[in-house]
Amino acid sequence: MKGRIVKIISSSYFVEADGRSFCCTARKTVKNELKLVVGDIVEFSDDEKVIEKVCERKNSLIRPYVANVDICAIVIALKPAPDFMLVDKIIVNCLEQCIEPVIVVNKCDLDKIDMSDYVGFKIFYISALTGDGVAEFKNYLGNKTVCLAGQSAVGKSSLINAMLGQSVMETGEFSKKIERGKNTTRQTSLIKCDDFYIIDTCGFSLLNVIDIPPENLRLYYDEFLKYSENCRFTVCTHTDEPDCAVKERVGKEISKKRYDRYVAIFNELSENRRKKYD
Numbered sequence: 001m002k003g004r005i006v007k008i009i010s011s012s013y014f015v016e017a018d019g020r021s022f023c024c025t026a027r028k029t030v031k032n033e034l035k036l037v038v039g040d041i042v043e044f045s046d047d048e049k050v051i052e053k054v055c056e057r058k059n060s061l062i063r064p065y066v067a068n069v070d071i072c073a074i075v076i077a078l079k080p081a082p083d084f085m086l087v088d089k090i091i092v093n094c095l096e097q098c099i100e101p102v103i104v105v106n107k108c109d110l111d112k113i114d115m116s117d118y119v120g121f122k123i124f125y126i127s128a129l130t131g132d133g134v135a136e137f138k139n140y141l142g143n144k145t146v147c148l149a150g151q152s153a154v155g156k157s158s159l160i161n162a163m164l165g166q167s168v169m170e171t172g173e174f175s176k177k178i179e180r181g182k183n184t185t186r187q188t189s190l191i192k193c194d195d196f197y198i199i200d201t202c203g204f205s206l207l208n209v210i211d212i213p214p215e216n217l218r219l220y221y222d223e224f225l226k227y228s229e230n231c232r233f234t235v236c237t238h239t240d241e242p243d244c245a246v247k248e249r250v251g252k253e254i255s256k257k258r259y260d261r262y263v264a265i266f267n268e269l270s271e272n273r274r275k276k277y278d
Helices: 028-033 083-098 132-138 156-164 216-218 222-228 245-249 254-278
Strands: 002-009 012-017 020-026 042-043 050-054 070-079 098-108 123-125 147-152 189-193 197-199
Touching: 012 042, 012 254, 020 028, 020 042, 028 050, 042 216, 050 132, 070 083, 083 098, 083 254, 098 254, 123 132, 132 156, 156 189, 156 197, 216 254
Parallel strands: 020 050, 070 098, 070 147, 098 123, 147 197
Antiparallel strands: 002 012, 002 042, 002 189, 012 020, 042 050, 189 197
């Protein structure tokens, strides 16, 4: 039979197939070949409930460990304070894996966040508490698999509950003392909601960019592309080169804050490459 892994607990793989759920194990040869993750399409024996094969993935993310994702919804909120460096890194990782990134600004019943750095991105303003904007977000996800990613306590579990119309996910409170939340999602799971799937993931505050050449980072910033053809050098990283048309637009058509984060990520990739080959 062929099905999809919807949850993993220890060495047990819960596979959904033909409207049923099966608790499977996996052949040692399969586990030795690659790490099985939520979202994997697998072939398993109906009688022994053993996974025999993992079908080719169309994409995957390392952190969170998920596969075969159509959309990554990066959830942020006014509190805890948004980590836009994390947002930018997730966006780069998604684009490298051909996953559509969208930004979901939750808790808009408190106040809206200035998102002017992200002109051109699909942004949803919602409140999981009041339900504002949730229906519009759900409609966008038709027949897709969406991964929710972001910091702890931004309301990912509350958003899932709001979309499902029932409390199936544990939620936590935001700690005012340390200005962060308790991570209530302890495992990654795939949940069916109407005609789409949601992959909820453990919150995290740090994430590395996929190992790409530093000089290629510029290709993941659409706001650079229409100016880069006027740079002096054909391959311009938009960092230290003279006569860079992109740098000339920083603070004007290009957000200075987002450009500064780009330079920080570029330097991080450059340092990682230096360490790798030293």
